[in-house]
Amino acid sequence: xxxxxxxxxxxxxxxxxxxxxxxxxxxxxxxxxxxxxxxxxxxxxxxxxxxxxxxxxxxxxxxxxxxxxxxxxxxxxxxxxxxxxxxxxxxxxxxxxxxxxxxxxxxxxxxxxxxxxxxxxxxxxxxxxxxxxxxxxxxxxxxxxxxxxxxxxxxxxxxxxxxxxxxxxxxxxxxxxxxxxxxxxxxxxxxxxxxxxxxxxxxxxxxxxxxxxxxxxxxxxxxxxxxxxxxxxxxxxxxxxxxxxxxxxxxxxxxxxxxxxxxxxxxxxxxxxxxxxxxxxxxxxxxxxxxxxxxxxxxxxxxxxxxxxxxxxxxxxxxxxxxxxxxxxxxxxxxxxxxxxxxxxxxxxxxxxxxxxxxxxxxxxxxxxxxxxxxxxxxxxxxxxxxxxxxxxxxxxxxxxxxxxxxxxxxxxxxxxxxxxxxxxxxxxxxxxxxxxxxxxxxxxxxxxxxxxxxxxxxxxxxxxxxxxxxxxxxxxxxxxxxxxxxxxxxxxxxxxxxxxxxxxxxxxxxxxxxxxxxxxxxxxxxxxxxxxxxxxxxxxxxxxxxxxxxxxxxxxxxxxxxxxxxxxxxxxxxxxxxxxxxxxxxxxxxxxxxxxxxxxxxxxxxxxxxxxxxxxxxxxxxxxxxxxxxxxxxxxxxxxxxxxxxxxxxxxxxxxxxxxxxxxxxxxxxxxxxxxxxxxxxxxxxxxxxxxxxxxxxxxxxxxxxxxxxxxxxxxxxxxxxxxxxxxxxxxxxxxxxxxxxxxxxxxxxxxxxxxxxxxx
Amino acid sequence: xxxxxxxxxxxxxxxxxxxxxxxxxxxxxxxxxxxxxxxxxxxxxxxxxxxxxxxxxxxxxxxxxxxxxxxxxxxxxxxxxxxxxxxxxxxxxxxxxxxxxxxxxxxxxxxxxxxxxxxxxxxxxxxxxxxxxxxxxxxxxxxxxxxxxxxxxxxxxxxxxxxxxxxxxxxxxxxxxxxxxxxxxxxx
Numbered sequence: 001x002x003x004x005x006x007x008x009x010x011x012x013x014x015x016x017x018x019x020x021x022x023x024x025x026x027x028x029x030x031x032x033x034x035x036x037x038x039x040x041x042x043x044x045x046x047x048x049x050x051x052x053x054x055x056x057x058x059x060x061x062x063x064x065x066x067x068x069x070x071x072x073x074x075x076x077x078x079x080x081x082x083x084x085x086x087x088x089x090x091x092x093x094x095x096x097x098x099x100x101x102x103x104x105x106x107x108x109x110x111x112x113x114x115x116x117x118x119x120x121x122x123x124x125x126x127x128x129x130x131x132x133x134x135x136x137x138x139x140x141x142x143x144x145x146x147x148x149x150x151x152x153x154x155x156x157x158x159x160x161x162x163x164x165x166x167x168x169x170x171x172x173x174x175x176x177x178x179x180x181x182x183x184x185x186x187x188x189x190x191x192x193x194x195x196x197x198x199x200x201x202x203x204x205x206x207x208x209x210x211x212x213x214x215x216x217x218x219x220x221x222x223x224x225x226x227x228x229x230x231x232x233x234x235x236x237x238x239x240x241x242x243x244x245x246x247x248x249x250x251x252x253x254x255x256x257x258x259x260x261x262x263x264x265x266x267x268x269x270x271x272x273x274x275x276x277x278x279x280x281x282x283x284x285x286x287x288x289x290x291x292x293x294x295x296x297x298x299x300x301x302x303x304x305x306x307x308x309x310x311x312x313x314x315x316x317x318x319x320x321x322x323x324x325x326x327x328x329x330x331x332x333x334x335x336x337x338x339x340x341x342x343x344x345x346x347x348x349x350x351x352x353x354x355x356x357x358x359x360x361x362x363x364x365x366x367x368x369x370x371x372x373x374x375x376x377x378x379x380x381x382x383x384x385x386x387x388x389x390x391x392x393x394x395x396x397x398x399x400x401x402x403x404x405x406x407x408x409x410x411x412x413x414x415x416x417x418x419x420x421x422x423x424x425x426x427x428x429x430x431x432x433x434x435x436x437x438x439x440x441x442x443x444x445x446x447x448x449x450x451x452x453x454x455x456x457x458x459x460x461x462x463x464x465x466x467x468x469x470x471x472x473x474x475x476x477x478x479x480x481x482x483x484x485x486x487x488x489x490x491x492x493x494x495x496x497x498x499x500x501x502x503x504x505x506x507x508x509x510x511x512x513x514x515x516x517x518x519x520x521x522x523x524x525x526x527x528x529x530x531x532x533x534x535x536x537x538x539x540x541x542x543x544x545x546x547x548x549x550x551x552x553x554x555x556x557x558x559x560x561x562x563x564x565x566x567x568x569x570x571x572x573x574x575x576x577x578x579x580x581x582x583x584x585x586x587x588x589x590x591x592x593x594x595x596x597x598x599x600x601x602x603x604x605x606x607x608x609x610x611x612x613x614x615x616x617x618x619x620x621x622x623x624x625x626x627x628x629x630x631x632x633x634x635x636x637x638x639x640x641x642x643x644x645x646x647x648x649x650x651x652x653x654x655x656x657x658x659x660x661x662x663x664x665x666x667x668x669x670x671x672x673x674x675x676x677x678x679x680x681x682x683x684x685x686x687x688x689x690x691x692x693x694x695x696x697x698x699x700x701x702x703x704x705x706x707x708x709x710x711x712x713x714x715x716x717x718x719x720x721x722x723x724x725x726x727x728x729x730x731x732x733x734x735x736x737x738x739x740x741x742x743x744x745x746x747x748x749x750x751x752x753x754x755x756x757x758x759x760x761x762x
Numbered sequence: 763x764x765x766x767x768x769x770x771x772x773x774x775x776x777x778x779x780x781x782x783x784x785x786x787x788x789x790x791x792x793x794x795x796x797x798x799x800x801x802x803x804x805x806x807x808x809x810x811x812x813x814x815x816x817x818x819x820x821x822x823x824x825x826x827x828x829x830x831x832x833x834x835x836x837x838x839x840x841x842x843x844x845x846x847x848x849x850x851x852x853x854x855x856x857x858x859x860x861x862x863x864x865x866x867x868x869x870x871x872x873x874x875x876x877x878x879x880x881x882x883x884x885x886x887x888x889x890x891x892x893x894x895x896x897x898x899x900x901x902x903x904x905x906x907x908x909x910x911x912x913x914x915x916x917x918x919x920x921x922x923x924x925x926x927x928x929x930x931x932x933x934x935x936x937x938x939x940x941x942x943x944x945x946x947x948x949x950x
Contacts, residue, residue, distance in 0.1 A: 064787055067894040077895040082783035209776035213897040220774060220898050224913045238776035238808050619778045633786065637779050653805060673805050753801035754808055755777035760798055 038066055039500040043081040044142065044480035045622050047364030047490035048072065048214045050081050051562075054088075054481055054500040062088040062481055062501045071562050072489065078213035079620055083631045087479050088501060092463050092630050092731055094476035095505025106733045107474065112506065112516075115473050119431070120520035122456040122472075123159065126429035133409075136163035136418050136427040140434025141171065141364075141372025142623075144485025144497065145550075146535040147510050148368065149383055149542065150527075151433075152376025154514050155409075157401055158523040162409035163427060165379040167435040169415035171328065172369050173705040174336030175362035181337070182344045182592050184585030185547045186385065187370065187492040190323060190359025191565065191577040195222045197357035200319035202230045202312075204254060204343060205329015205711070209238035210619035210755065212327075212363050212490070228319075230312055232257065233329060234614060235644070235682060236675035238755065245311055248677055250303040251614045252712035254330040256598035258342035260298030261313045262349055263290040270317030272351030279351075279584070282593035286345050289595040301598060303679065317350065321357035328365060328616070332711040334702050338596035348591050354580035364490040366623070367480075371488030374548040375539060379418075380411040383539060384546020393546075400542050401526065414706030416441055416699060422450040431517075433460035433477065433510060436624035438467045439688045442708040443663050443699035460513055465626040466688045469730040476507040483509045485532045486558065491577075492565050494550065496558035499532075511535060544569075547585065601712045602700030603662070605679075609714035612680045613661060615693045616711075619755050625686035629729045637756035640726040641691050643668040644675075644682040644754060649717060654750060658720035659683060661713055664695030667720035669750040681717055682754075685710070691726035763920035763946060764840040764932040766905050768814060768879065768893055771936035775900035777801060777810030781892035788880050788891050790844075796877040797892055798863065812901055814892065815864045815877035816922070817842045817932030825856035825865055825876070833874070840932040841881060845874040861922070861929055902936075906946060909936075917941050917949045 038053035051070020054062050065085050067075035087093075097115035098107035110118075126135050137159065139151040148166070155164035176186040183189070195201060195218045208215050216239065223229060231240035232247045232254070240246040249257050265271060266287060276283045299306035316322055324347055330339035344360065352358040364370050376383040376397075386393035388411050398405040413421065419437060421427040430451075441447045451457060451470060459468040460477045468474050484499035503509065511532060518527035529535050533555055544551035552568035564575035583589030605612060620638040621628040628634045643657050643666075651657055651670040658667045659681065668683065668691075676682055685693040698713040752761040777799065785795040798813040818824060823842040826834035833849035834856060836842050845856065845865075852872040856865045865876040880890035884903075888894070893903035902909060909916055918934040921944040934946065 064792075067784075067889075067891075075889070075894045076897045077780055077784070078778050078897055079780045079783040082780055082787065082895060209778065209898075213776065213778045213780065216774075216776060216898045224916075236808060238778075238810075241808055242773055619776075633783050637782075647805070673808075675806075675808055752804050753777060753810065755801070755810065756779060758799055758801045758810070759779075759782060759795065760800060 039498050040068060041481065041497045041500060042070075042367075042487065042495050043077070044084050044367055045080050046212050047366060047369045048212050049367055049487055049489035049495055050077055050214050052077060052081060054085055056500055060501055072493070072495075073214045074217065076214045076217050079634065079637060080622055080628060081214075083633050085481065086631050087462070087627055088481045089504065090463070090630060092729070092735070093504055093507065094462055094464060094474065094732070095507060096476060097506070098474040098732055100472050112508070115475060116516050116520060119458050119473055119517055122429055123431075123517075123521060126455060127159070127161075130428050132160050133162050133412070134427060135159055135161050135429040135431070136421070137161065138415060138418060138430065138432040138435055138437075139164065139166040139377045141166055141168040141366040141369045143368060143372060143434050143510065144483065144487055144532065145368060145371035145375060146485045146532050146539060148372045148377045149375040149539040150511055150514055150535055152381070152383065153401065153526070154518060157403060157526050158518040158521050160407060160409060162412040163379075163418055163421070164377060164412060165415040165418050166372060166377045167415060167440065168366065168369055168373045168378070169706060170440060170708060171365045172362070172373050174331035174333075174702060174707045175326070175340050176373055177337045177705040178340035178344060179362070181594050182341060182348070183580065185579075186373070187548070187566070187579060188361030188490060189353055189579045190361055191491050191493070192218045194357055194359050194578065195219065195227070195323060196225060198222055198227050198321045198323045198359070199357070200228050200230070200315055200322040202232070202316065202322065202324045203239065204232040204324070204326040205331065206325055206327035206363055207233065207235070207237045207239070207329070207616060208363070211365065211617050213619060215363065228315060230315060234677050234680050245308070245315065247304060247308045247312060250301070250677065251612045251680055252333055252601035253302040253598065254339040255335055255342040255596050256293060256298045256301040257309065258339070258346055259290045259293035259596065259598065260295050260309045261316065262286070262342075262346050263293045264295060264310055264313035265317040265346070265350065266290060268313070268317060270313075271349050275351030276349060280348050280591045280593055281588070283349065285595045286349070286593040289597060303677065316346065322350070322352045323357070323359045324352070325361050325363055327363045329711055331362070332707060332709060334602050334700050334709045335599060336702050336707050337705050341594045341596050345593055345596070348593060354578070356578070359578070361490065368487035370490060370492055371486065371494065374488070375543065379414055384543035385548035386546050396545070397542065414701070416701060416708055417706065419447055419450045422453045425453065428454065429456040430454055431458050432467070436465040436467045436626050439624035439685070439692050439694065441699075442694050442697040442710060444692050444694040445664060446699065460510055461626070462507065463626050463630060464730045464732055465624065466730060475513050476505065477513060478503045478507055478509045482507070483532060486536060488566065493563040494553055494558065494566055495563040496555055602709050603698050603713045605714045609661065609716050611715050611717055613659065613696060613713050613715040614680055614682050614711050615685045615697060616682065618684045618686065618751075621684070621686035623686065625688065626729060629686065638751050639757075640750060641668055641684050641687045641693065642671045642750050643717070644671045644673060645717060646676050646678040647672050647674060648678045651719070656720035656723045658718050659696060659715050660718070661696040661698070661715045663698065666691055666693070666695060667722060667724045669723055671751065671754070681715065687726045688729070689727040690724045763819070763906075763934050764817065766884070766903065767817075768890065768933045769902040769904075769909055769918055769936050770812065770814065770933065771900050771902065772809070772811040773936070773938075774898040775810045775812060776898055777808065778897060780895045780897060781812050781901055784891035784895040789882055790878065791875055794868070794875055796864070796866070796875060812892070813862060813864065814901070814933060815842060815879070816862050816929075817879065818861070818929055819920070819932050820930035824859040824861065828855040828859040830855060841879050841884070842932070843878045843881065844876045847873055850874050861924060906949065910949065915939060917945045919944050919946060
């Protein structure tokens with residue numbers, strides 16, 4: 001009889017449930033309804049900050065999610081949001097402090113006292129030997145605002161180092177700088193509710209469907225009411241697919257495009273002359289510059305048909321009400337500030353701001369991308385969005401903190417520069433949390449080499465990130481579900497997250513850890529916080545009178561309202577959803593036009609590297625992937641990185657393709673698609689090790705905002721052999737897990753689309 | 763078409779798979795997703811489409827009709843349920859009878875599973891998980907009037923044509939506004 005063992009016993013397709021990947025800790029459970037409590041909170045991931053309920057059982061364990069009809073998202077969630085709760089009891093959680101006795105040795109378990117004493121003594125040793133500024137702090141914008149405030153105060157008061165910066169430097173700073181130059185303050189100008197009454201939406205460099213999926217429901221709400229949609233992006237993203245107009249500009253050419261759009265609008269007389277005269281300064285200078293950007297010239301720069309410029313200008317110029325949004329696509333460039341300004345110029349010249357259905361905003365990438373850049377964890381900033389070099393601001397905060405103004409450090413350097421200072425020994429010790437630079441910073445091999453120069457490195461995290469895995473001390477902190485606190489979403493809406501569970505094992509909240517270190521450094525009095533709300537109360541006072549004024553916000557008000565838009569200068573103030581209705585934030589109340597000239601990216605293409613490489617996100621993963629690469633469902637959806645290439649390059653989907661830049665190379669499976677420009681390839685950046693896209697990116701920084709140019713560099717693509725494995729996320733020694741998230745994901749199948757693998761794709 | 767039902771609008775689908783993730787959270791089959799999410803015309807577009815149980819009305823529930831143990835119940839509201847655990851023999855008749863490829867077998871449990879429109883939720887007035895979370899409304903839950911309130915001028919149909927075989931379904935599909943055949947009265 002022939003061997004039948006290789007034949008299926010059931011027909012193909014009968015049982016192919018989409019696997020959930022790893023089973024969440026505590027298994028899939030459906031407790032009796034009376035055993036379930038629903039704790040209202042907001043998602044831990046992107047700047048939309050969707051409301052959700054965490055399901056908590058009688059034992060106090062988070063085990064599921066229930067949609068919430070919160071005003072922001074009306075129940076809607078993306079796949080990251082649906083599965084976010086699976087982090088809480090995840091078996092990869094760090095449950096006790098880890099220390100390394102010497103470089104080259106493994107971590108061992110340590111007590112809190114031992115670990116904290118070691119951190120404090122290393123800080124003191126390094127600062128005594130090399131000076132206070134030799135110890136750096138690197139923070140993040142996925143922290144709640146209370147913790148971002150705390151980190152700024154910790155650096156300036158407990159460490160008295162000038163060197164603190166935050167990972168929003170890789171994210172929001174171009175938009176922030178542009179907003180300050182044009183409007184005198186840094187916040188999205190309009191609530192998204194306004195989209196429902198607009199007639200035209202323009203999205204530039206914003207893959208809304210994948211990076212801010214739930215914002216899509218505002219877009220469709222507007223389209224259902226007759227609004228039209230323009231998407232400017234080198235890739236035909238899911239939002240661009242059905243847009244009224246998709247403009248596939250070359251990466252790095254946005255300012256030329258928007259200058260040309262304004263050129264046509266000025267030529268056709270679609271300007272709002274009254275608005276320009278009454279509410280702005282500097283139009284003539286911009287008019288002179290855009291005069292030189294005729295559509296033919298810009299179209300050649302942008303690699304598009306000039307007709308697309310004319311059509312964009314016609315749609316924008318003739319729209320009764322219009323709104324423009326942008327994100328990292330135009331901001332992650334050495335001309336990111338100028339790109340944002342070129343859109344702001346368009347908005348101002350046509351008077352499309354400061355009224356219902358007219359507006360402008362950047363879309364923050366991290367959950368607290370907005371709040372995290374307001375209260376003093378930036379290198380050049382003090383709480384309330386104050387300027388650390390402004391004498392009045394310094395005096396106010398020094399007085400509020402009870403320190404001498406002379407003891408308050410001045411501005412330090414930006415995030416990437418902070419790490420680069422390790423090369424020269426200017427930074428010798430480093431305390432970091434809420435970031436994973438080995439994956440997220442450009443030219444990643446240089447970043448790793450920088451960290452190797454450190455004498456001491458302590459990282460706080462709840463999963464062992466690639467960066468934490470090389471630290472000397474790792475302190476186990478909490479997920480968002482165990483901490484509570486406030487964030488400020490992409491609209492500028494301050495919202496309250498509730499604590500849903502106790503931390504597992506010996507994990508402790510970030511603020512508790514920082515307070516303990518401060519106490520050991522002799523600054524305990526300034527950090528004697530008993531709860532996250534006590535920090536918020538102090539933050540309110542520190543922000544009073546600043547641009548980002550939170551002084552009228554209380555937890556009770558946030559609870560009652562579902563969120564308040566800052567500024568909220570008093571407890572009876574209703575908040576400020578729409579900015580700039582009467583005036584802009586300059587003494588004369590007028591907005592500033594800023595003329596911008598387009599220039600080539602830091603690394604133009606040439607004969608050796610003739611293709612543009614751009615990087616970005618995919619819907620199933622978040623930033624450096626330390627959270628999402630551990631969630632079975634998300635790994636199942638998108639197991640590994642790929643390179644997106646146009647059919648004209650001659651590859652077939654699945655072919656190993658080597659992407660080579662001056663800094664590094666990765667061999668990735670090709671995803672061949674018509675939806676990307678022929679002169680551009682795309683690699684997502686969530687993966688680590690040899691598959692980290694940032695091995696290839698250029699560490700050129702914007703001269704002012706210091707944002708890296710992630711979105712364009714020069715590469716070549718060629719047929720490869722072995723696909724580069726994508727390593728599993730690290731875990732402490734002694735833990736060995738066999739779930740799908742711990743596999744070396746080169747063995748897992750590549751996505752069949754930019755959004756992942758279809759449920760029936762083999 | 764059912765009174766309150768799902769409306770599938772492939773034009774809005776962004777392929778994010780929030781529906782797939784949310785389906786696994788349904789208390790009656792935690793960990794298993796009943797939804798198919800396909801990336802269609804791969805390489806030419808980023809288009810995608812979710813498939814849920816269409817809850818066939820005419821002919822009524824082919825899956826139930828061919829079930830040798832009468833395990834598949836159709837309730838008066840039109841919902842075609844998953845096979846009753848005590849009756850199902852995992853014969854796969856329903857799998858082959860379904861025109862949409864919806865029912866699946868769990869070969870470890872030897873049981874059939876399929877979308878029951880989150881009956882534990884929809885029977886108490888909550889939207890099914892997939893429709894509750896869908897970021898774009900590609901899966902919408904409500905009555906035809908609720909759809910038209912949210913999307914004035916929308917058109918939907920409950921007719922699916924396979925060659926000469928026509929199927930009327932309990933779940934509806936949103937169609938382009940210019941669609942002129944068998945749109946549900948009152949839409950467009």
